[in-house]
Amino acid sequence: MADKWTKYKLSDITTKLGDGLHGTPKYDDSGEYYFVNGNNLDNGKIIIKSDTKKVNYSEFEKYKKELNDRTILISINGTLGNLAYYNNEKIILGKSACYFNLKESFSKDFVRYVMSTKNFKLFLENFATGATIKNVSLETMRNFEFEAPKKELQDKIAKILSNYDDLIENNNKRIKILEEMAQKIYKEWFIDFKFPNHEAATFKDSELGKIPSDWEISTLENILSDIESGSRPKGGINPNDKEIPSIGAENILGLGKYDYNKEKYVSNDFYEKMKKGKVKDLDVLLYKDGAQLGRKSIFGENFPHSKCCINEHVFILRTNPKCSPYYLYFTLDTIENTERIKQLNTNAAQPGINQEQVKGLTIILPLKKYIEKFDNVVKPIVSQIFKLCIKNQTFKQTRELLLPRLISGEIDVENLNIL
Incomplete structure (x- = not known):
């Protein structure tokens, strides 16, 4: 001390x-x-x-x-x-x-x-x-x-740590603004139908309401190459096997949201033997059973990890060339479609949905050219969100390393000039 x-x-x-x-x-x-x-x-x-x-x-x-x-x-x-x-x-x-x-x-x-x-x-x-x-x-x-220590040193220690919190908070504000930008573009193009050159569009009736005449209603089965869930070892996870992060429903929280404190892990050996459930870049993840049924997320560019997998409570939704992960994520993330996903559940005691129910869910599928244009606009926005999330985790790790050393007096701040 x-x-x-x-x-x-x-x-x-x-x-x-x-x-x-x-x-x-x-x-x-x-x-x-x-x-x-x-x-x-x-x-x-x-x-x-x-x-x-x-x-x-x-x-x-x-x-x-x-x-x-x-x-x-x-x-x-x-x-x-x-x-x-x-x-x-x-x-x-x-x-x-x-x-x-x-x-x-x-x-x-x-x-x-x-x-x-x-x-x-x-x-x-x-x-x-x-x-x-x-x-x-x-x-x-x-x-x-x-x-x-004396009040002056307390203030210095708190200022060092709060500087990291301020950086994290500012990045969180930027992430929120970026997500709202992407949501606004999605709504304008695919809900309000004010997509590029929309003035010439004609409309037709569909099971999901009026849509442009040359668009279609598609099941998720039609636009997915894979739908799969993962697993964890029988008998639970060895707490010493902190090797490969295994993502459960507790971390399906939305774009750019992830709680590293709630992570669980599987061993490298278990991961290598997994035939399904390994997360790839831009996979859309869906919370499939439990109290928060219908939550979703999308991961990419090493966020939250360069290598990770999911457990049995999460679905990976991987798109085929007919669609894109960006369009799929923002489509499923609307209030209306989140509610439709919840309504697929028929078990009040233990809410849950299966693969066939997810495959049968219908969405509006625009012409491919509009999906590609949407991707061109939204991809850099989502990419920036991933980068900010990774920066935030670095700031948090640095703060956590400094915290016990500053609070214990191991690091002497008396002669530091803290702005």
Whole structure:
């Protein structure tokens, strides 16, 4: 440990530490306030989901906590250690969200990074109670110990780490803009039918509505060269076999989205023996069974990996020359087609779809020249997304290498000039 670092308990540096409501408020769909729990906390932000419940002002007044611009939130029930800053959102807290207000003498960002370390995660796991649903008590949180330097050095350490987070955030914003550009082009050409030279087009009725007269309705079977799923070893995966990433439904999240922390692996030997399920450049991947049936993704240009495979819960959709992976991905990714994929499921208890159902799904198939023109416009956009995703992973890896060394004082920042 570096010289002149002092040991603190969390209770030493907070003015208040508590949790949310142990019970259920009266929900109100027209309310302005959200009922937030630990699963709404992610990577420094409070995430309001489509299923996050609302309450009215009366319930807010009854259950509100003393949150301010010095508040940090941590999940302490179920999923442990998710973190968010409070930024004046209109919320009340549930019991799985712990909140604490930091004294002015401590850097909020420094504490945030302390609680991003493996040591803090291990602390939560070691002191959690509950066989099925893990829970960390408020007393345990108050007793969490760590060492810290003077405020000036806390700020420097936090600034180094936040610079990487800022780079990642800026790239994420660029990725979002690029994806929206591609979606807008797709919608304009293939939903609104304002494709190049559309003025002369005539239309005909089809099972999917009016379409240009020289376009057709096609099954996926007609435009796919392969549809296959993968596998993992019987009896589970050896945790020591961190060789070839095996992608499951948890990482079918959409274009440019991938959570490396949720990765599982298979051995090189198992991978080489796989006859199906090896991911190739620009494969479209479809989540085929489970609660999030219908999600899809597309991988390429070494994102997320130069070599990887899928498990049995994912389909690879590989196009033939009649179509392109870009057109297929953006077609399946519309709200309407995502819903049609979900409706293929007939099992309420365990949602899922099979190959024959996917093959029978119909889509609008434009003339080949329009697919080729679309590819020419969208390919560089998607390529840039892949490149930004790879950059982000490099930034994250660098930050993760620096994090424990900076937070422990192993790297001395006293004489560094941090901008």
